[in-house]
Amino acid sequence: MPQLPTSLPPRGLSREIASQYIGVSVSKFDEMVTDGRMPSPKRIDARKVWDRDALDRAFFALPDDGADRDANPWDADLVAGRAA
Secondary structure (H helix, E strand, O other), X not given: OOOOOOOOOOXXXXXXXXXXXXXXXXXXXXXXXXXXXXXXXXXEOOEEEEEHHHHHHHHHHOOEOOEOOOOOHHHHHHHOOOOO
16 A cells, blocks of 8 residues: 655544644543543544544643633733723
């Protein structure tokens, strides 16, 4: 089978590659799939394959360390009574 060009990454990833892709161990990846932080796999016959785009969306949705992604910096001013 011919190899994909390096400029075209595979869309479907094995469990091991999916865990490496997001930077965690296989056991942590399994935990994250179980608790819903990572997506469930697609089935191709007997194989389980993770969609790279779904992994990207799930990874983006993870909380940032110490920061609220949805926080509006103006809200703090409103709460403190500093609104113009």
